[in-house]
Amino acid sequence: MSSAFFAQADELSDRINAGEPIRLGFATAIPWAYPGDNGEPLGFVNALTLVVLEEMGITNYETSVNEWAGLIPGLQAKRYDIITGGMYILKSRCENINFSDPIGLFGDAMLVPAGNPKGIHNYQDVIKTSATLVTGAGFNTVEAAKKEGVPESQMMLVAGEVEILAAMNAGRADAAVQTFFGAKEHVDKSNGKFEVTDPADMPDWTKNWVGIGMRKSDPEFLAAFNEAMAKVIGGQKWMAATAPYGYTEFQLPGEDASTAFACANR
Amino acid sequence: MALRSCLIPFLQQLGDDVSYWGFFVEYAPKMASGAMTTAMVMGCSALLAAVISLIFGLMRLSQNWGVQAAATVYIEFFRGTSLLVQLYWIYYVLPLMGLTLSPFMSGVLALGLNFGAYGAEIVRGGVQSVPRGQWEAALALNMSPAQRMRRIIVPQTFTLILPPMANLTVELLKATALVALITVVDLMFVAKQINATTWLSAQVFGTALIIYYIMARFALIPFLRWLEVLAARKVGKA
Numbered sequence: 056m057s058s059a060f061f062a063q064a065d066e067l068s069d070r071i072n073a074g075e076p077i078r079l080g081f082a083t084a085i086p087w088a089y090p091g092d093n094g095e096p097l098g099f100v101n102a103l104t105l106v107v108l109e110e111m112g113i114t115n116y117e118t119s120v121n122e123w124a125g126l127i128p129g130l131q132a133k134r135y136d137i138i139t140g141g142m143y144i145l146k147s148r149c150e151n152i153n154f155s156d157p158i159g160l161f162g163d164a165m166l167v168p169a170g171n172p173k174g175i176h177n178y179q180d181v182i183k184t185s186a187t188l189v190t191g192a193g194f195n196t197v198e199a200a201k202k203e204g205v206p207e208s209q210m211m212l213v214a215g216e217v218e219i220l221a222a223m224n225a226g227r228a229d230a231a232v233q234t235f236f237g238a239k240e241h242v243d244k245s246n247g248k249f250e251v252t253d254p255a256d257m258p259d260w261t262k263n264w265v266g267i268g269m270r271k272s273d274p275e276f277l278a279a280f281n282e283a284m285a286k287v288i289g290g291q292k293w294m295a296a297t298a299p300y301g302y303t304e305f306q307l308p309g310e311d312a313s314t315a316f317a318c319a320n321r
Numbered sequence: 322m323a324l325r326s327c328l329i330p331f332l333q334q335l336g337d338d339v340s341y342w343g344f345f346v347e348y349a350p351k352m353a354s355g356a357m358t359t360a361m362v363m364g365c366s367a368l369l370a371a372v373i374s375l376i377f378g379l380m381r382l383s384q385n386w387g388v389q390a391a392a393t394v395y396i397e398f399f400r401g402t403s404l405l406v407q408l409y410w411i412y413y414v415l416p417l418m419g420l421t422l423s424p425f426m427s428g429v430l431a432l433g434l435n436f437g438a439y440g441a442e443i444v445r446g447g448v449q450s451v452p453r454g455q456w457e458a459a460l461a462l463n464m465s466p467a468q469r470m471r472r473i474i475v476p477q478t479f480t481l482i483l484p485p486m487a488n489l490t491v492e493l494l495k496a497t498a499l500v501a502l503i504t505v506v507d508l509m510f511v512a513k514q515i516n517a518t519t520w521l522s523a524q525v526f527g528t529a530l531i532i533y534y535i536m537a538r539f540a541l542i543p544f545l546r547w548l549e550v551l552a553a554r555k556v557g558k559a
Contacts, residue, residue, distance in 0.1 A: 083517045090514065092351070094506075119504055120514070125413070132416035134424075134504070217517040244520060 067136050067273040076115040077108065080135030082123040084216045085240050086300035087141030090120045099300035100141040103158055104267060106292050110283040123215045124193035127151055130270060138268030141234075143195040145263070149318035153274070154266030156281045157308035157317065158288070162254040162262045163196055166223060166231040166238040169250050175230045176256035178203035189228035191215045196232045199261045216241075223249060236301060264308055264317045344524045348515055355511030356532050362425065362497045362507060363541075366432035367490055373437025374486075378444025379470075392441065399438035405499055407431045412503040428500030436493050440486060447482035448474060479552040487545035491537050498533075508532060 064072065071077055079096050081088035088098035096105065096118050108116065119135040126138050130152060143161070144154045167175050173184045178200055181188045189211040190196040200210060211228050213219055219231045220241045231238070238251040254262075269277050287293050289307050380392035399407070408431040411422065422430065451474050459469040501509035512529040516522050 083514065085517075089517070121504055122502060125502075128413040129504075132413045133421060134412075134416070217513070220520070221522065 065273045065275045067270070067276040068279070070136070071113060071276075074115070076117045077113055077137065078117045078119055078135035079104065079137060079139045080119045080121055080126055080129055081138065081140040082121050082126060082215055084123070084141060084237060086236055087234070088139050090118060094118050094120065096139065097300075098141070099297035099302040100139045100158065100265070100267070102296040102300065103293055103302075104137070104139045106287050106296050107280060107284045110287050111279060123191050126193075127268070130268060133270075136269075136273070136276075140268075141265055142268050143263040143321065144266045144314055144317035145195055145198065145321050146318055147198065148268070149314075151271075153269045153271050153277050154314045154318070155269065155277060156284060156314055157264035157266055157312040158284075159302065159306040160262060160264050160308050160312065161306060162235050163199070163232055163257055164235040164238045164254045165252040165257075166219070166233060166241055166249050167229070167252060168223075169247055171250065171252070173229055176252045177258060178205050178232075181205055181209060181230060184229070185209065186229035187211055187227070189213060189219055189222045189231045190233060191219060194233070195261075195263065199258075200232065203258060220244065239301070260321075263321050264312055264314070266314055266317075341524060344519075344521055345528070348525070348528075351511050351515065352508060352528060352532060355506060355508040356536065358425075358506055359494075359497050359508040359533075360536065362428055362432070362500055362505065363494050363536075365429045366436065366497070367493055369429060369433025370436040370440050370489075370493065371486075373433060374440025374444050377437065377441035378448065381441060381445045382448055396438045396441050399435050400442075404431065404435045404496060405502070407435055408499055408503055424500070424503050424505045427503055428497070428505050432493060432496060432500070436489060436496070439489055443482050443485045443489065444478070446485075447478040450481050451477045476552075476556050480549070480556055480558060483545070483549045483552055487542070487549070490545060491541060494537055494541055495533060 067077070079101060081090075081096070081098070081101065083089045084098070086098055088096065088100045091097050096102075096116070105116070108114070117135075119129070121129050121134075123140065126140050126142070127148065129135060130138055138152070142148060142154070144157065148154070165175055165177070167173070173180070173186055175181055175184060175186055178188075180186075181200075182203075182205055186209065188200065188205060188209055190200070190213075192212045192214060197210070197212065211222065213222055216233065216237055219233060219237075222228050223231050223241070224245070231241075233241075235251065235254045242249050242251050267280070269280070289304070294302075294304070377392045377395055380388050381396070383389050383392075408428065411431050412424065412427045415422065415427075455473055455477065456469070459473045464472070497507060498509040501507055501513060504510070508529055512525045516525045519525070
């Protein structure tokens with residue numbers, strides 16, 4: 056059924072044609088991608104990936120839950136076939152893996168204690184107030200903070216989203232920088248202890264597109280995936296699958312979005 | 322007094338948001354299945370480590386220069402580098418060289434190889450601690466070197482090495498928590514996942530601590546004691 060998509064088959068396409076399940080790799084980052092009680096793929100990136108795969112005729116899948124910083128090494132070690140963690144398309148990542156066409160445009164924000172006592176809205180405020188800034192190892196925000204000039208002594212790197220909130224709860228950091236979605240999720244969980252800053256206060260260049268990560272050795276699968284995605288993106292199925300996680304039409308990547316542009320400029 | 326002041330905030334937090342029993346009833350089955358995986362990782366890697374310890378411990382004592390050097394290199398390498406790095410290496414790097422082991426196998430292999438290196442040194446020490454007179458007596462009885470090892474030295478070695486080996490095995494049980502980092506769904510992995518969705522850190526990690534303790538104190542240690550008694554009885558020391 057799916058074989059129609061693959062004129063010339065790479066390893067992943069071969070596997071799928073042979074009836075083997077496609078393996079989705081992601082970390083625990085609510086609401087982007089996270090496992091359910093039995094490892095089932097939840098979060099909007101997983102949800103929309105499943106819509107695209109269904110369009111390709113692929114309904115057989117498995118999941119692998121990893122540390123965020125282990126996602127790209129795990130893909131290269133063929134522990135799974137695609138990364139559905141919700142990865143920004145960054146130059147440094149494009150050097151190692153391929154990305155699908157963008158699945159949306161997203162921004163980061165600061166998570167701060169309620170009332171924002173230090174008045175932190177972006178990286179420059181962090182530098183001015185000598186605050187400690189926590190984020191996840193391997194997150195896009197690590198590179199962004201560096202480019203904006205935040206000294207390493209003010210940075211605190213933890214394993215992922217879960218540890219970010221734990222560090223904030225324990226008072227080990229003054230502010231956290233993460234995706235706006237991730238920060239909002241943390242605010243909801245903290246019973247008013249924290250608030251999220253306006254994403255518009257962050258430097259404009261840090262806004263970025265997110266794609267599905269794939270091995271460079273699977274170009275035919277990538278092409279087939281993009282072709283199928285073009286048919287369903289922003290459609291009723293796509294929006295219905297992602298709505299429960301807070302994804303709206305405002306997150307759609309836009310007509311002029313391109314992975315090549317993000318790879319070259321982000 | 323100090324202990325009480327440490328424990329009180331912890332216990333208070335346990336009682337806070339959700340009743341602990343409510344939490345326990347909801348998540349105990351998941352944690353139990355994680356604990357089963359932990360027990361399997363532990364069992365398999367302990368077996369592998371035991372075999373490696375014995376082989377490489379005896380190789381270290383070989384008269385043959387090459388055999389001895391091979392054992393020394395192995396022990397130095399696995400004892401001298403970090404277990405976590407070895408784990409990542411087997412999980413992330415070996416596949417690039419064409420060898421892909423399942424997460425479970427990767428974990429068992431790393432733990433077995435690492436703890437086997439420590440165990441080999443215990444075996445070597447144990448063999449060397451068998452009193453000189455026993456070696457000489459075996460020689461006087463005209464036993465061949467192989468006979469001497471098999472019938473006289475190794476049985477006595479067991480009583481000497483079991484206590485330190487038991488120590489290492491308890492250490493191994495706790496080290497299995499590292500396999501959670503290479504996606505093996507063990508007790509630690511389950512605890513992290515529950516923590517990620519419920520944020521009941523005190524309850525989740527508190528329960529995990531208790532489960533590890535129960536596994537060590539009420540299953541592993543009695544078993545190892547039993548082995549010690551058994552070994553002592555074999556050489557008439559019970």
